[in-house]
Amino acid sequence: MNRQNVTRDKVLDVACRLFYSNGFKGTSVRDIAKEANVNVSLISYYFNSKQGLFESLAVSYFEPYLEILENEQLSEVDFTIDSLVRKILHYKQTNYQLSCLLYRELSLNTIFAKEMLVTYLAKENHLFSQLLFQKSSHREINYKEKLCLLQFKGLLNAPFMMPNDFMDPYFTEASINHFVKVYSELMSNYKSVQKLAARV
Amino acid sequence: MNRQNVTRDKVLDVACRLFYSNGFKGTSVRDIAKEANVNVSLISYYFNSKQGLFESLAVSYFEPYLEILENEQLSEVDFTIDSLVRKILHYKQTNYQLSCLLYRELSLNTIFAKEMLVTYLAKENHLFSQLLFQKSSHREINYKEKLCLLQFKGLLNAPFMMPNDFMDPYFTEASINHFVKVYSELMSNYKSVQKLAARV
DNA sequence: GCACTCCTTTATCTATTATTCGACAAATAC
DNA sequence: GTATTTGTCGAATAATAGATAAAGGAGTGC
Numbered sequence: 443m444n445r446q447n448v449t450r451d452k453v454l455d456v457a458c459r460l461f462y463s464n465g466f467k468g469t470s471v472r473d474i475a476k477e478a479n480v481n482v483s484l485i486s487y488y489f490n491s492k493q494g495l496f497e498s499l500a501v502s503y504f505e506p507y508l509e510i511l512e513n514e515q516l517s518e519v520d521f522t523i524d525s526l527v528r529k530i531l532h533y534k535q536t537n538y539q540l541s542c543l544l545y546r547e548l549s550l551n552t553i554f555a556k557e558m559l560v561t562y563l564a565k566e567n568h569l570f571s572q573l574l575f576q577k578s579s580h581r582e583i584n585y586k587e588k589l590c591l592l593q594f595k596g597l598l599n600a601p602f603m604m605p606n607d608f609m610d611p612y613f614t615e616a617s618i619n620h621f622v623k624v625y626s627e628l629m630s631n632y633k634s635v636q637k638l639a640a641r642v
Numbered sequence: 643m644n645r646q647n648v649t650r651d652k653v654l655d656v657a658c659r660l661f662y663s664n665g666f667k668g669t670s671v672r673d674i675a676k677e678a679n680v681n682v683s684l685i686s687y688y689f690n691s692k693q694g695l696f697e698s699l700a701v702s703y704f705e706p707y708l709e710i711l712e713n714e715q716l717s718e719v720d721f722t723i724d725s726l727v728r729k730i731l732h733y734k735q736t737n738y739q740l741s742c743l744l745y746r747e748l749s750l751n752t753i754f755a756k757e758m759l760v761t762y763l764a765k766e767n768h769l770f771s772q773l774l775f776q777k778s779s780h781r782e783i784n785y786k787e788k789l790c791l792l793q794f795k796g797l798l799n800a801p802f803m804m805p806n807d808f809m810d811p812y813f814t815e816a817s818i819n820h821f822v823k824v825y826s827e828l829m830s831n832y833k834s835v836q837k838l839a840a841r842v
Numbered sequence: 843g844c845a846c847t848c849c850t851t852t853a854t855c856t857a858t859t860a861t862t863c864g865a866c867a868a869a870t871a872c
Numbered sequence: 873g874t875a876t877t878t879g880t881c882g883a884a885t886a887a888t889a890g891a892t893a894a895a896g897g898a899g900t901g902c
Contacts (some may be wrong), residue, residue, distance in 0.1 A: 449879080463751035467667035471860065481881050486861060488879095542749065549746050549805055551663035556806070563806055589825050592800050592807045593832075600796025603803050605749055606756070606763055607792045625789050632793075634831040649849080670889065681851055686891060844902085851896075859888070870877070 450488050452478045454502075457495055462539035466496055466547055466555075493554055496547075500555070503540045504562040507533060511569040523636070526573060527629055530598055531622045535610070541602040567591070574635050590634045597629050650688050652678045654702075657695050662739035666696055666747055666755075693754055696747075700755070703740045704762040707733060711769040723836070726773065727829055730798055731822045735810070741802040770794070774835050790834045797829050 456478040460469040471492050475482040489495040510533055514526050534541040547555040548563070570591055571583055583591070601608045601621075610617050656678040660669040671692050675682040689695040710733055714726050734741040747755040748763070770791055771783055783791070801808045801821075810817050 465665065465667055465750050467665055468750065468752075470858075472858085482860090483862080483882085484880070492860065545804070546746055546749050549742060549803060550665050550668065551805070552668075560806075567807070586824055586828070588808065589801075589821075590828050592804065593797055593825075593828055595804060595807060596796045596800025597793055599804070600792050600799075601789075603749060604745070604792065604795060604799070605751070606760075607767070607795060608788065621789075624786055625793075628786070628790050628793055628834045631834040631837060632832040634828045637831060671891090672889080682890090683852090683892080684850070687849080692890065846901080847899090849896105849898080851894105853892105853894090855890105855892080857889080857891105860886100862885080863883085865881085865883105867880075868878085871875080872873100 449478075449480055449484060453480060453485060453488065453495070454498060458499055458539050458543070461496070461499070462543040465543070466492075471495075496555070497558060499540060500544055500559055500562075503537055503544055504559065508562065508565055508569070511566065511573070515569055515573060521573070523574070524626060524630055527598070527626045528622050531601075531625055532618065534598070534602055535618045535621060538602065538610075538613070541599070542605060545599055545603055570594070575639050587638055590638050593632070594635055597632060601625070649678075649680055649684060653680060653685060653688065653695070654698060658699055658739050658743070661696070661699070661747075662743040665743070666692075671695075696755070697758060699740060700744055700759055700762075703737055703744055704759065708762060708765055708769070711766065711773070715769055715773060721773070723774070724826060724830055727798070727826045728822050731801075731825055732818065734798070734802055735818045735821060738802065738810075738813070741799070742805060745799055745803055767791070775839055787838055790838050793832070794835055797832060801825070 453474060457469070457474050460474055460477065463469075464473075471485045472482055474495075475485060485492065485495060489498060507530075510529050511526075514521060514529065544555070544559070548559060550556065571587075574591065574594065575583070575587055610621060653674060657669070657674050660674055660677065663669075664673075671685045672682055674695075675685060685692065685695060689698060707730075710729050711726075714721060714729065744755075744759070748759060750756065771787075774791065774794065775783070775787055810821060
């Protein structure tokens with residue numbers, strides 16, 4: 443590739459690591475530039491602003507993520523919750539830092555992230571509702587289902603929102619697969635989704 | 643009380659709200675002072691520093707929280723996971739903003755919060771391990787149990803780490819109780835803890 | 843009245859922030 | 873070869889950050 447992309451990618455890579463460690467507000471563009479061995483001005487040059495840099499990271503995470511959910515929705519015949527869970531966990535684990543930092547920033551009330559990513563979140567919720575409860579129906583979700591969905595997402599996100607409690611020390615493809623296996627088996631003992639789905 | 647405490651409490655209250663909304667780094671002491679209608683210098687006067695203010699908030703959350711867990715551990719006779727879950731959920735929900743902001747800051751890698759609160763977290767983990775798996779034993783926790791504990795904590799924290807997916811609009815004692823009831827019932831369908839505990 | 847402590851204010855200091863500007867180099871187009 | 877785009881750099885800007893110093897005010901004890 444031309445030199446543009448190598449610099450750009452280096453910035454994205456470093457930004458991801460630093461945003462993950464220190465948060466968006468806790469990371470200065472100078473920190474990123476220094477760590478990536480590039481000039482500060484280049485960040486504005488490539489991403490317009492610090493926010494634009496964050497936006498690039500966010501899009502690079504959510505686009506493939508939602509694609510997984512959409513593909514799962516299309517393959518109606520051999521769909522199981524377990525296979526969905528495994529695919530999501532695998533994706534999140536291979537993008538560990540992004541998963542962590544994005545959901546953290548999303549928990550803020552005012553930051554732009556919320557306005558920027560609200561569309562993605564709405565889409566995710568819609569797909570989850572369809573996949574778990576009421577395929578192709580437009581019925582409004584009720585309080586209990588809402589909480590159940592929250593628990594389901596909580597289980598999927600726990601490893602990435604509580605880094606103090608779990609951090610894969612190896613991070614090889616094998617260790618990721620092992621994590622996915624054990625974690626999804628434990629999740630299969632969570633029966634609320636099935637019970638609510640069957641009730642309909 | 644004398645005027646000290648009214649000012650101090652006002653600062654704590656506003657700080658909690660702003661830290662919750664904008665994060666620690668995203669909130670300036672000037673913002674807090676303005677919103678609380680006090681002079682900026684008073685924050686240094688009462689809490690020494692911005693970090694000291696955060697520390698006061700953190701302690702005020704974790705001390706009563708761990709007390710709940712310790713009391714639960716002592717009453718060995720009538721202990722059930724369900725009653726534990728309800729007590730924790732009720733406490734967290736009545737301290738909604740604190741729950742949310744503290745666990746968010748804890749997910750950062752470098753911030754002082756981690757060093758400051760690591761003791762609390764270790765204690766929480768220890769008590770959970772005893773309560774859920776191996777009362778009074780010192781056996782090292784294994785990988786599967788570790789992930790199970792992670793899922794358990796993920797379920798307990800989900801409502802407070804994903805404010806986009808759940809926010810009680812009323813926040814009365816009645817609505818909190820209703821939430822605790824429905825949420826804990828759904829959680830009771832998560833059988834991994836019981837299965838692992840029985841295996842021993 | 844005097845000394846003392848506690849609370850509050852005004853003003854200021856130093857460091858760091860994101861962003862922008864103008865200049866320079868290198869590659870590409872023609 | 874010349875012109876033009878593309879990438880890079882150093883310096884500067886204006887705003888804001890947390891923290892502090894010095895002094896005034898209010899109440900209390902004596």
